[in-house]
Amino acid sequence: MTDTAPSVHRAHHRGITTLTLDSPANRNALSATLVRDLSDALTRCGEDDDVRAVVLTHTGNTFCAGADLRDPPDPKAMVALLRHILDLPRPVVARVTGQVRAGGLGLLGACDIAAGGPDAGFALTEVRIGVAPAVISLTLRPPTDPRALARYSLTGERFGSAEAARIGVLTMAGADVDDLLEPVLDGLRRASPRALTETKRLLTAKVLENFDRDASELTSLSTRLFASADAREGVTAFLEGRDPGWVL
Known part of the structure; x- marks a missing residue:
């Protein structure tokens, strides 16, 4: 069974x-439309x-x-x-190949x-446009190694899927993301629906407590x-394909 929303496709199997x-027009950026x-x-x-x-997965690379600027x-x-x-x-599993x-x-x-393939790449680029990873820190801080999160949040450096798995951004990384997910999805299909719900509630309780705080x-x-002013300069520079004025 499949159906389509303007920016999100839905398919169901077993x-x-x-x-x-x-x-694709904005590389799956988080526009008001996509978020909705x-x-x-x-x-x-x-x-x-x-x-x-x-x-949760994606088309394209x-x-x-x-955020859609x-x-x-x-x-x-x-x-x-x-x-x-x-x-x-319900458990939510990310499948990342880009x-x-x-x-x-x-x-x-x-x-x-969250599982990532070899072509996946990651970067916390907020500081490069004059802002900070404020809202997303609500979900990113709990699973991520603090030292690594500090490095990548402060520098905006890119890192690959193996590093993402090492620091907790991903659960696992490998050459074939579907091979990685096969036993995961099999396990979820074998689990009691009520047990999955209650287990997820148990695992996210502290995260949600801090989130709401x-x-x-x-x-x-x-x-x-x-x-x-920094964000205005940073966003303008990004959209114009140039470095912001603060770059040394």
């Missing part, structure tokens, strides 16, 4: 619903008793390019989307399991930073 991000469509698709999955688990989502909508993934009563930038890493942090403060920080 208890697993696959949600495919498909917004993905949230709607997740709601449907959470309400469907036939859904045992959700796989980019899983998610981060031309059509950014409201920070509160982004917070709601990340919380939706954490609180969904590039992930900035806010896209927040999506991975919210997923219960910090969400308002970090949303405000994100809003302030995106309204700053």
